[in-house]
Amino acid sequence: MSLTQLRPAPPSPQRPTASAGKATLWWHRFDTRTVPYLLIAPFFVLFAIFGLFPLIFNAVVSLRHWRLDDADKTGWAGAENYSRLLTDADFWNALFNTFGIFILSTVPQLVLALLIANLLNHRLRGTTFWRVAVLLPYVTPVAASTLLFAMFFQTDSGMANWFLSLVGFGEENPLNWRAEKWSSWIAIATMVNWKWIGYNALLYLSAMQAIPRDVYEAAAVDGAGPQRQLWQITVPMIQPVVIFTVVLSTIGGLQLFNEPMLFDENPALANGGSDHQWQTIAQLIYQVGWRDYNLGYAAAMSWALFLIILVVAAINALLTRRFGGGR
């Protein structure tokens, strides 16, 4: 698995002479025209099987009735599943929750990651230690960390409430984090932030280290302080990475599933709280498909989510490009 072999072969220095045999000529053509495609084919074949096919199959299913508990309910549904979406209060509630948690998690996550990366970019004692340390949450399995957080946010014996009681809040009536929208959103966003801040910080850090020192020196000579250097030199210069992380966290945020799922007292139900106060779209899709056994409707929801993610990711990338200093 030597990575160096993945580099494209250098173009052959000279064209074969006419005296070379026909076979050599054929081989040369094959080698330069076909082999590159063969080499990248595995990715596209896998993508076609595990990416494209499910996408198309899902689209077909979303136009059909398909119930697991009732084999008689089958056949084409037309746009019925989609029109039902528009009036389904549960869907809009889940959409609202997803966006709420998405904003609460993505914005602080990326801003903090930027600040941490900026800190790490300075000369520090034990650089490697700090860099590994910020990446540790990313390495922890989501299931393990979420279960710990679920205990952390418990009403009666959770550490979160213990901290709050230290500042004199909720000593009499400890906060039930799962009861309300705002509190459950904060709890879940905390889990997401905890996991991804370090990962993004390292991405930013690697981009920052590619910025030439003399740019900062010139700025310093012109009287730009550290704040100004960060926002007017560093951020514009690492913009491609910022866009990358924004798109990635948009996708991740809108597909949020593990954390809200395991935060529930009874995870198997995928309810997202007694009144679905933190049920995300991914959870709702799971619930409709695998608890209500309504696969057609679940497929329509999946496709709606797919389109929403496309639109939001595009908007986010555009905004980041515009406000991030532009080219």
Place this chain on the structure above:
Amino acid sequence: MKFVGRRALRAAAAGVAATLVIAGCSGQALEGGGDSEGGEGQITLKVNFFGDMGQEMIKERFEKANPNIKIALNSAEFNAHHEDLQKKLVAGSGAPDVAAVDEGFMVGLKNQADNFVNLLDHGLGSAESRYLPWKWKGSMSADGKQIGLGTDVGGLAMCYRTDLFKAAGLPTERDQVSALWPTWDAFIETGKKYTETSKKKFIDSGTNLFNPVLAQQPVGFYNEQEQLQMEGGPKVAFDVSMKAIDAGISANLVSFQPGWNQGFTGDKFAVLACPAWMLGHIQQTAPGTKGKWDIAAIPGGGGNWGGSWWTVPAQTKHAEAAAKFVDFATQPEQQIEVFKTVGNLPSQPALYKDPAVLDFKHEFMSNAPTGQIFAKTAESLQPQYLGKKNGKTRESVERVITQVQEGKLTTSDAWPKAVEEAGKAASS
């Protein structure tokens, strides 16, 4: 990261490759695990269940009697267990060889009797004479296929903590405690007295009042035409739970969840509606409360909550062996042992007269004669029809009760919401 040389990279790559190979192997091993032929004629039966059904003891005895059959036990959360089973029945693969099914999901499943082995084809028709007639019919499809053999019936009683009752100045003796609450209103009044003196909560949660009261009604969520009937039994049961929450006697825990389990050891409540199978849960969750529990009659008298069957999904490759297991597990000797160790009450009336059941004193529950207590409620039972969507409907209404307990919903707004949620579940 200059120090990560090429050698390290290569080592890492080798490591990844090795992991993949190992993962590949174990994946295969896992897949074959369910029904692989181990040795000469050796078969393994996958048995899926929930809660405590005395499965360890049954496994041990069955394997001893049938050396060529191994039992692989697999436990899951109550709702997840049933929904997973349904999923796999439809998918056509992945179902276990033997699956436990609770009464709340039985109606939905026996409507798909083709997905199960008809136990009558395996000579188990003779078992009918063992059973309470309604229990035998409970797992029989409309076209006369028997898809399961009954294990237990719930019965209903009220478990209470003698030590906490004493501290609050209430009587502790069984009959005196039963006399405190002939009706649910009297029960709530007792709770108020308890909470006043002890400053502690009386009941665990509103849902654990809703379920037993609903079980006592002649009609539950659905009538036999599968129509949702919220204004009948469910309304009565819902009102009782709301009244208890309003009275401030509920610890407002969510039943069967971690916080509720902690409540057992933290003295968060003093009474608990007890079907016979609840005894197993108490012993498992709070072994330290041994001797502090006792059992009195339930307000309103009688009723049944829960009770299960062992079934054999039609996907099994070992129908004969699986049917043998089901027959074995429901034999009187095993059922009596489950009753003694776990507490589950058998669904076989002959056993109610058996001295092993009749004279049994449950040590954990202050030597309460659980056989007499639960058998009395089970024999006089008029079983309630449970609809196809009963499981999901109950879970939806329980969530509304939880919302009230979380303070998100006032008790007066709760009923319309419960009707709405139940309607959604019925049409989902």
